[in-house]
Amino acid sequence: THLNLRAGAALKETFANEFKSFSDGESMLFQYGLEAVGEYKRRLQRGSEFKSRVDLFYDGSGLDSIDYYWDNSLSSKIMKGVHFVLSYKVRYDRDASPDVQRMNSMSMGVVYSFL
Numbered sequence: 156t157h158l159n160l161r162a163g164a165a166l167k168e169t170f171a172n173e174f175k176s177f178s179d180g181e182s183m184l185f186q187y188g189l190e191a192v193g194e195y196k197r198r199l200q201r202g203s204e205f206k207s208r209v210d211l212f213y214d215g216s217g218l219d220s221i222d223y224y225w226d227n228s229l230s231s232k233i234m235k236g237v238h239f240v241l242s243y244k245v246r247y248d249r250d251a252s253p254d255v256q257r258m259n260s261m262s263m264g265v266v267y268s269f270l
Contacts, residue, residue, distance in 0.1 A: 157196040165190035167212050167222075169250050183251055188214035202232030206255050222248045 169184040183185045205228070212222040228242040237260070246256040 156198075157194075159194040160192070162189065162191040165212060166189075167214070169248065186212075186219045186250075188212055197231050199229075203230065206228050220249050222250075224248075233263075235264065238266055 165188055167186045167187075167188065167190075169186070179252060189212070191211045193209045195204045195205075199205055207227045208225070210224040212219060223245070224247075225245040226242070227244070228240055230240045232240060233239050240260075242258075242260045242262075244258040
């Protein structure tokens with residue numbers, strides 16, 4: 156089990172190619188603020204691991220404008236060379252979209268090492 160927390164001052168850059176409502180038609184927005192990051196990793200069994208990371212950004216304009224990114228993944232080695240991953244991601248950046256964005260994925264892959 157591993158937990159890592161850190162916080163500090165940050166400069167955040169938001170880039171949008173098509174949806175430029177946040178900055179008078181400009182494609183980039185720069186914001187200064189405070190950032191906090193938390194990471195958690197835990198080995199569940201032999202060959203399985205859970206990872207979670209949350210990033211928070213506060214630009215000082217109000218508590219309802221805190222941006223957050225939360226990524227979770229559960230990976231497992233099914234057999235030698237075959238891995239299975241479940242992931243769940245949540246994103247909220249009011250400058251990019253007024254809606255909370257979510258993504259679920261399930262993947263399986265073959266792992267091969269040349270060395």
